[in-house]
Amino acid sequence: MSITKPTSPLNEVSQIKANVIAKDLPAFEEHAKQDIKYTTCYMCACRCGIKVTVEDNKVRFIQGNPNHPINKGVLCAKGNSGIMKQYSPAKLSSPLLRKPGTERGAGEFEEISWDQALDMLEKRLKRIRETDPKQLAYFTGRDQMQALTGMWASQFGTINWAAHGGFCSVNMAAGGLYTMGHAFWEFGDPDWENTKYFMMWGVAEDHSSNPIKLGLKRLKERGAKFVSVNPVRTGYQAIADEWVAIRPGTDGILALSMAHVLLKHQLVDEEFLIRYTNSAQLVVMTPGKVGDGLFYRGDSEVPQVWDQVKEAFVDSNLPDITPALFGEYTAPDGTPLKTAMSILVEKYMDEQYSPEVAAKECGVPAEDIERMALEMAHVAFKETITIDVEWTDWAGRKQDKFIGRPVSMHAMRGISAHSNGFQTCRAIHMLQTLLGTIDCPGGHLAKPPFPKHVPPGIKPAKEMAPNTPLKSPPLGFPTCPEDLAINEDGSPRRIDKAYSWDAPISCHGLMHMVISNAVKGDPYKIDTLMLFMANMAWNSSMNTDQTIDMLCEKEDSGEYKIPFIVCSDAFNSEMVAYSDLVLPDTTYLERYDTISMLDRPISEPHAACDSVRIPVIKPDRNVMSWQEVMVEMAGRLGFPAFTKEGGERKYDDYKDFIVNFEKEPGIGFLAGYRGKDGEKSLRGEPNPRQWEAYEENEGFFEMHFDMNQRYMRHANLDYLKLAKEAAWIGNTNQIVIELYSEKLQKFRLAGQGLYDGPMPTEEHHKERLVKYFDPLPIYYMPLEEQRIDRDEYPYHAVNQRPMFMYHSWDSQNAWLRQIMSQNYLFMNRVAAERDGIKDLSWVWVESHNGKIRCQVKLMEGTNEQTVWTWNAIAKRGGAWGLDGDVKENKDGFLMNHLISELLPQKGDKMDRVTNSDPVTGQAAWYDLRVKITPAAPGETGSWPSYSDLKAQPNAEPSPKMLSYSSHKNVNLLRSLSDILTRGNK
Amino acid sequence: MKLGLVIDLDTCVGCHGCATACKQWNTSGTIGPLADKDPYGREPVGSWLNRIRSYEVDDTPNSKTVHMPMSCMHCEDADCVTVCPTGASYKRLEDGIVLVDQDKCMGCNLCSWACPYGARELDPEQGTMKKCTLCVDRIYDEKLPEAERQPACVLTCPTKSRVFGDFDDPDSEVSKLVRGRAGKQLMPELGYNPVNTYLPPRNKPVQDQIDPASLKDTVKGWVNKIIAR
Amino acid sequence: MHPAFSVLFFTVLSGAGYGLMILLVIGHLTGLSQLQDGGVLLTAGILSFILIAIGLLCSMGHLANPKNAWRAFNRFKTSWLSREGVFAIAFFPFALIYLGGIWSNGADAGGIFTLAGIIAAVLAIVTLFCTSMIYASLKTIRQWNTSLTPVNYISLGLMSGSLLLAAIQGSVSGGLSTVLYQLALALVVLGAIAKIIYLFWIGKPAGSTINTATGFTQASVRLLDQGHTSNGFLNNEFGYTVEANKLVMLRLLMLAMAFIVPFLLLLTANSNLIVFAAIIAIAGLLVERWLFFAEARHVVRLFHGDQQT
Numbered sequence A: 001m002s003i004t005k006p007t008s009p010l011n012e013v014s015q016i017k018a019n020v021i022a023k024d025l026p027a028f029e030e031h032a033k034q035d036i037k038y039t040t041c042y043m044c045a046c047r048c049g050i051k052v053t054v055e056d057n058k059v060r061f062i063q064g065n066p067n068h069p070i071n072k073g074v075l076c077a078k079g080n081s082g083i084m085k086q087y088s089p090a091k092l093s094s095p096l097l098r099k100p101g102t103e104r105g106a107g108e109f110e111e112i113s114w115d116q117a118l119d120m121l122e123k124r125l126k127r128i129r130e131t132d133p134k135q136l137a138y139f140t141g142r143d144q145m146q147a148l149t150g151m152w153a154s155q156f157g158t159i160n161w162a163a164h165g166g167f168c169s170v171n172m173a174a175g176g177l178y179t180m181g182h183a184f185w186e187f188g189d190p191d192w193e194n195t196k197y198f199m200m201w202g203v204a205e206d207h208s209s210n211p212i213k214l215g216l217k218r219l220k221e222r223g224a225k226f227v228s229v230n231p232v233r234t235g236y237q238a239i240a241d242e243w244v245a246i247r248p249g250t251d252g253i254l255a256l257s258m259a260h261v262l263l264k265h266q267l268v269d270e271e272f273l274i275r276y277t278n279s280a281q282l283v284v285m286t287p288g289k290v291g292d293g294l295f296y297r298g299d300s301e302v303p304q305v306w307d308q309v310k311e312a313f314v315d316s317n318l319p320d321i322t323p324a325l326f327g328e329y330t331a332p333d334g335t336p337l338k339t340a341m342s343i344l345v346e347k348y349m350d351e352q353y354s355p356e357v358a359a360k361e362c363g364v365p366a367e368d369i370e371r372m373a374l375e376m377a378h379v380a381f382k383e384t385i386t387i388d389v390e391w392t393d394w395a396g397r398k399q400d401k402f403i404g405r406p407v408s409m410h411a412m413r414g415i416s417a418h419s420n421g422f423q424t425c426r427a428i429h430m431l432q433t434l435l436g437t438i439d440c441p442g443g444h445l446a447k448p449p450f451p452k453h454v455p456p457g458i459k460p461a462k463e464m465a466p467n468t469p470l471k472s473p474p475l476g477f478p479t480c481p482e483d484l485a486i487n488e489d490g491s492p493r494r495i496d497k498a499y500s501w502d503a504p505i506s507c508h509g510l511m512h513m514v515i516s517n518a519v520k521g522d523p524y525k526i527d528t529l530m531l532f533m534a535n536m537a538w539n540s541s542m543n544t545d546q547t548i549d550m551l552c553e554k555e556d557s558g559e560y561k562i563p564f565i566v567c568s569d570a571f572n573s574e575m576v577a578y579s580d581l582v583l584p585d586t587t588y589l590e591r592y593d594t595i596s597m598l599d600r601p602i603s604e605p606h607a608a609c610d611s612v613r614i615p616v617i618k619p620d621r622n623v624m625s626w627q628e629v630m631v632e633m634a635g636r637l638g639f640p641a642f643t644k645e646g647g648e649r650k651y652d653d654y655k656d657f658i659v660n661f662e663k664e665p666g667i668g669f670l671a672g673y674r675g676k677d678g679e680k681s682l683r684g685e686p687n688p689r690q691w692e693a694y695e696e697n698e699g700f701f702e703m704h705f706d707m708n709q710r711y712m713r714h715a716n717l718d719y720l721k722l723a724k725e726a727a728w729i730g731n732t733n734q735i736v737i738e739l740y741s742e743k744l745q746k747f748r749l750a751g752q753g754l755y756d757g758p759m760p761t762e763e764h765h766k767e768r769l770v771k772y773f774d775p776l777p778i779y780y781m782p783l784e785e786q787r788i789d790r791d792e793y794p795y796h797a798v799n800q801r802p803m804f805m806y807h808s809w810d811s812q813n814a815w816l817r818q819i820m821s822q823n824y825l826f827m828n829r830v831a832a833e834r835d836g837i838k839d840l841s842w843v844w845v846e847s848h849n850g851k852i853r854c855q856v857k858l859m860e861g862t863n864e865q866t867v868w869t870w871n872a873i874a875k876r877g878g879a880w881g882l883d884g885d886v887k888e889n890k891d892g893f894l895m896n897h898l899i900s901e902l903l904p905q906k907g908d909k910m911d912r913v914t915n916s917d918p919v920t921g922q923a924a925w926y927d928l929r930v931k932i933t934p935a936a937p938g939e940t941g942s943w944p945s946y947s948d949l950k951a952q953p954n955a956e957p958s959p960k961m962l963s964y965s966s967h968k969n970v971n972l973l974r975s976l977s978d979i980l981t982r983g984n985k
Numbered sequence B: 001m002k003l004g005l006v007i008d009l010d011t012c013v014g015c016h017g018c019a020t021a022c023k024q025w026n027t028s029g030t031i032g033p034l035a036d037k038d039p040y041g042r043e044p045v046g047s048w049l050n051r052i053r054s055y056e057v058d059d060t061p062n063s064k065t066v067h068m069p070m071s072c073m074h075c076e077d078a079d080c081v082t083v084c085p086t087g088a089s090y091k092r093l094e095d096g097i098v099l100v101d102q103d104k105c106m107g108c109n110l111c112s113w114a115c116p117y118g119a120r121e122l123d124p125e126q127g128t129m130k131k132c133t134l135c136v137d138r139i140y141d142e143k144l145p146e147a148e149r150q151p152a153c154v155l156t157c158p159t160k161s162r163v164f165g166d167f168d169d170p171d172s173e174v175s176k177l178v179r180g181r182a183g184k185q186l187m188p189e190l191g192y193n194p195v196n197t198y199l200p201p202r203n204k205p206v207q208d209q210i211d212p213a214s215l216k217d218t219v220k221g222w223v224n225k226i227i228a229r
Numbered sequence C: 001m002h003p004a005f006s007v008l009f010f011t012v013l014s015g016a017g018y019g020l021m022i023l024l025v026i027g028h029l030t031g032l033s034q035l036q037d038g039g040v041l042l043t044a045g046i047l048s049f050i051l052i053a054i055g056l057l058c059s060m061g062h063l064a065n066p067k068n069a070w071r072a073f074n075r076f077k078t079s080w081l082s083r084e085g086v087f088a089i090a091f092f093p094f095a096l097i098y099l100g101g102i103w104s105n106g107a108d109a110g111g112i113f114t115l116a117g118i119i120a121a122v123l124a125i126v127t128l129f130c131t132s133m134i135y136a137s138l139k140t141i142r143q144w145n146t147s148l149t150p151v152n153y154i155s156l157g158l159m160s161g162s163l164l165l166a167a168i169q170g171s172v173s174g175g176l177s178t179v180l181y182q183l184a185l186a187l188v189v190l191g192a193i194a195k196i197i198y199l200f201w202i203g204k205p206a207g208s209t210i211n212t213a214t215g216f217t218q219a220s221v222r223l224l225d226q227g228h229t230s231n232g233f234l235n236n237e238f239g240y241t242v243e244a245n246k247l248v249m250l251r252l253l254m255l256a257m258a259f260i261v262p263f264l265l266l267l268t269a270n271s272n273l274i275v276f277a278a279i280i281a282i283a284g285l286l287v288e289r290w291l292f293f294a295e296a297r298h299v300v301r302l303f304h305g306d307q308q309t
């Protein structure tokens, strides 16, 4: 994005005046005593580059790095408050062991040494690894080092590993990766520079926190239209040109209805569809028979299309054929066939998708649905842009320009946190595809290492053996029932039941189910739960109130149902109190870290980028970074990838590991400054001075692509070659966009009993596969809503991320918590008045799972059937270095208590099924429905309430007054004569 | 010179980035520290020089959410300065920046009473008046790269909704913005003549709709075109 | 506005003190017979002195950084507070000389002492005016930004001064002076009229609105979020609100204590009851001053959700 770097704001004459003025001023800063260091922010997962001024091992100023690809010099409210995190009284200062004989949650810990802690962990893990590796469940929350933790788990040999994606936004990842090979979330960006019409679905903040803000400014500067689909109007929505106040959970029907309008008027990019998607491929139309709905391949391995010139079936992947986009055909063996596009058109031209019908479901007026579709069509087809650059397509043919249809979209948790989110996300991608806006100028652009083939070629591991690494990573992308991690009898193999019939394509696991499943022993019990950077005893669990109980539940023997809980945290979070062994991490300003190309790096659409953290402050406590702990444990446990032939440790420490580990020849965690002298990018032998090179380059690596590699990368040969060289993709074949998903159809066939492979035996599983694994995007009512009485629970309840707080971890921040230390339940004024609910009154909010008490605020900008609150503001007293009576504890509330991890109980088999998307296992946080009643007079304060947690042993009490500064201020004095003589001005 | 800020209400998303950047810079800056009372207790209150307020304007269905960051406006007729008995408050002749000399303030609050914009806050620890300095310790610091000689809040704003410049210079970015976007002063009726100027939200862009060519009722209406793959 | 007790006591007590001194000097120098008694003069003068001194000390209590209080004289050129300080301090030597003269020479001190008395009286009224102008000059507070404010301050200062004077004269010299008590009666009536006019005046809606404050003048504007959860300096300083029914009660109480009861007591022309009247009136003026603050609505409140100041 071409954000103009800041230049001097003063023009020449003013600058001259300024220089004169400067002469008379004292030196405010002692620059000679200050050091400037570059690293990467971790006040959130956006990963902005920061420039930190340090004096006397104290932070003077954290500012955005103007050269950094992500944030281009800007910082958000959190990033600017890093100082208050660094000096938080909640920082853990030593490894802690729960005192023998005390209860979990009591917070009675003794400080132990790192040697003791690591020995203890080593012993336990060694035993597990030698006997039954799946007894270790290792789950990581808001971290960004999944490449390392995932690899560690594979090497350990447990499939019970996942990061937070399952409760976060796997619907977006899967929706994109199973459709177009990249996705929303952190996988792609709108083309902020060129787009003329931007539609944002269900985003309050997202991971691209600063880039979205920079981007919106660019849109506005250029006069582009910004439409926001969101039941709530705050933040980004406030500056949208059009706010579409949708009813939660119904975006699918809105998107499909807009598709209906486009199809009715034949406003689709047929050329794009033929060249880049599978929509011309022929589908077998034999309902009720094995093979129905799969692509017709004839004798070939490749799906067939009908070549209109040759008048014959041909392999769909050939160049220079002229596939028919529409029509019904008959295979030589008599099998009836139809193009995927014909099926698609038939499906969505149905009345059920008409704006009039859709309007009733989603609350968006039919005229608006129609108008927005036609506006987008106008931009896509009448305001087309071209970039005159010669490029080579996948077949090696030269193309003289990139054609851009400048409509773009971005969507996040408003879509993903619903149990229909996967299909809704696919519906949005379908809309983009019909308009031909995928990875074209002005459209939605992938960020390297994406796009990948649909879906990426990694399969989830399912076999385990003692002392043996997994054959593939624990998480991957199933394409058919054979890929599921289930036993012969169909029962789940993973503790979170990922890749089971409950959620077959749960490619990020289901972290939200781990505690509940392990405690119930369903599917089995585990020995050790190891959590990194996840506050599962509070805001990242569904059903928090009961989760807290579960963490303390015991067997008859008196042993805890989860016998041992290890947590790595940097702060005294709620989770710490419920752990047996606490390993204190460094802060982000104190550690080495990589934001790796093997993960989701910081790439921009037009540049491959990754970055590092380099300590800028020396820790003052007995802490060790989790990265270091991982490498240390891997060495101690003798993981093959971490040991030499003789069993000797291969890597001294994390830094050494990062430099020298190679996933395959020349490919490591960091893609920049490789090769012996640091001259190679993306692939190259290890560079012993790689860390120094990153340090010299302000903590990041950025490799711009040539102009001809920047768009249409799913079919751009020069890009595909580069991506293969970088090991982002396995081959240079065209990445075909899958509007019609044969992979989903295979699961559906399994549900129909028509699959030649594993099939579910339980009726509810069959039903779910048939209903939800539609090969074309569908809309269905979210599962919770299907199972409750909608009249009894008339409101949808959702959350939003505040821009100035990151989940649970910013209430310890003395500056940020001043901005908000209590959250309210926001309601539409008209709705509240109808229900007799007054501004600032206390109410009971009840769901099928439980009830809470909280305080209401009324506003205009909320859909009438929706209530919402800011996420994760509530805290437990005593945690986070806070006093017991803080507003976060007494007045703020967690919505999580209302959200069940299981579907609403009805006495059927589904009672045991996770409250998640049936396709991906994504936690359905926003399916929540509630009723609201005024609290009785005198009922104030939030409920439920909890006992205060303990501060860590030897903690100093939190200060009552704080006045931070890194040096004594240099005052600018006003002269006495000026005081005495100056008149009015 | 007449230095000040232009704030664009069309693009401010209310992120509070400018508020914390300001707190961060200035707590170690020339008027620092900016103390915080009860920082981990029930009523944390610190002195801030820049705060963000959010409003809903008009009623449904026309209502709109507006975020309004506010710091000192460096008024041309700044009564906060004239009322100050000690002379701690003053408006610099050179550039119009309104400052409080921390060594001279006696903490009488009168200047804060005289300020219509809530731009002054008493420091809970030092008992002196704190206010926006327009980052006088950045904008003239010749040791900083030229591009960084800007207020901390301006540098950090992720939507670039804050622009710093010389309002006396008709060709400056700020002057152009004020002219081009009909910049407004807040509470002009009080006659303080604030320098900081707000750009009102823009009108919606008009987006054409495509003129639908054909209306297909079934898939039969679609004709295959010869398009090479 | 948050009514700070230090400021209430300061303005009421020093107001009474200045009022007392002014009337004392006028009465003395114009030859009012009952005020040619050294004992009366001295008692009244000392009381005035004490009230003013206590008042000023109270006003210091209001400072968050009192070590710089001495600098308050610096901005005489523009600041009413500075002027008030200068005149208040200047008052003391003249008042001292004047009272010293009476102490040493009795009522007919004459010459330099008379001059000092005149100057002290002038400084007293000027100080009173300056104090009132601190408030009256604030454009940010409509309820204060009016010429009614100095009228109020001066008339109430004189009123409470006159009550004190009558009370002292009555107690010290036994027989109550008709002139003084009629003066007090007149000033109570005048004060009450001024106050009632003021109350009517602030009742009329006027001033800035949330619309001009935010620049959105065409439509309703509602606060959604003030940007911080706990009350900050601005809320504490300016966000003070009195409930409407409490306000009516307090106004009635104030009118009763400051004006009606003293008026009725004055009518008795009983010197003991007049002492009582003076005390009640001063207590009433404390309520009056409390209301003066509590009913003043600073424009900053608009930003925090008030629709109108």
Ligand SMILES: Nc1nc2c(c(=O)[nH]1)N[C@H]1C(S)=C(S)[C@@H](COP(=O)(O)OP(=O)(O)OC[C@H]3O[C@@H](n4cnc5c(=O)[nH]c(N)nc54)[C@H](O)[C@@H]3O)O[C@H]1N2
Residues within 6 Å of the ligand: A044, A045, A142, A168, A169, A201, A202, A203, A204, A205, A206, A207, A209, A229, A230, A231, A232, A246, A247, A248, A249, A250, A251, A411, A412, A413, A414, A415, A418, A798, A799, A800, A801, A802, A803, A804, A805, A806, A807, A868, A926
């Ligand atoms: N400041 C900050 N930034 C963060 C985080 C944070 O905690 N703080 N968390 C990070 C993480 S882990 C994540 S996952 C991302 C999430 O970032 P976002 O996707 O922005 O997530 P939410 O804040 O949950 O916002 C969801 C939005 O969807 C709307 N919404 C709810 N239901 C629906 C619906 O059915 N349809 C539509 N169209 N909209 C709906 C809500 O009103 C809300 O505006 O943010 C990341 N960035």
Ligand SMILES: Nc1nc2c(c(=O)[nH]1)N[C@H]1C(S)=C(S)[C@@H](COP(=O)(O)OP(=O)(O)OC[C@H]3O[C@@H](n4cnc5c(=O)[nH]c(N)nc54)[C@H](O)[C@@H]3O)O[C@H]1N2
Residues within 6 Å of the ligand: A140, A141, A142, A143, A164, A167, A168, A169, A532, A533, A534, A535, A536, A539, A540, A541, A568, A569, A570, A571, A572, A573, A574, A575, A585, A586, A587, A588, A626, A799, A800, A806, A807, A808, A809, A871, A872, A895, A896, A925
């Ligand atoms: N009701 C409701 N619940 C939700 C959501 C919602 O929208 N609504 N959103 C969900 C989503 S999308 C997500 S991603 C989850 C996030 O939930 P979590 O992943 O639990 O995220 P945090 O609350 O930020 O907790 C992270 C923990 O990491 C610790 N930590 C912080 N910095 C460090 C560090 O440097 N090192 C180590 N070792 N630890 C550190 C913190 O102290 C904290 O205990 O919440 C989920 N929960």
Ligand code: SF4
Residues within 6 Å of the ligand: A041, A042, A043, A044, A045, A046, A047, A048, A071, A074, A075, A076, A077, A078, A079, A080, A209, A210
């Ligand atoms: S968005 Fe803010 S908190 Fe997140 S990395 Fe960037 S500056 Fe840091």
Ligand code: SF4
Residues within 6 Å of the ligand: B071, B072, B073, B074, B075, B078, B079, B080, B081, B098, B114, B115, B116, B117, B118, B119, B120, B131, B192, B194
């Ligand atoms: S905004 Fe307030 S503090 Fe700033 S110059 Fe104007 S009156 Fe003074």
Ligand code: SF4
Residues within 6 Å of the ligand: B083, B084, B085, B086, B087, B088, B089, B100, B104, B105, B106, B107, B108, B109, B110, B111, B112, B128, B129
């Ligand atoms: S608080 Fe300080 S700066 Fe303000 S008027 Fe009083 S002395 Fe002047």
Ligand code: SF4
Residues within 6 Å of the ligand: B021, B022, B023, B025, B026, B049, B050, B071, B072, B131, B132, B133, B134, B135, B151, B152, B153, B154
């Ligand atoms: S100019 Fe400086 S002092 Fe003023 S608000 Fe911005 S950052 Fe704060």
Ligand code: SF4
Residues within 6 Å of the ligand: B011, B012, B013, B014, B015, B016, B017, B018, B019, B052, B067, B069, B156, B157, B158, B159, B160, B161, B162
């Ligand atoms: S940083 Fe910019 S967008 Fe954020 S609140 Fe301040 S002015 Fe608004």
Ligand SMILES: [Mo]
Residues within 6 Å of the ligand: A164, A167, A168, A169
């Ligand atoms: Mo998330």
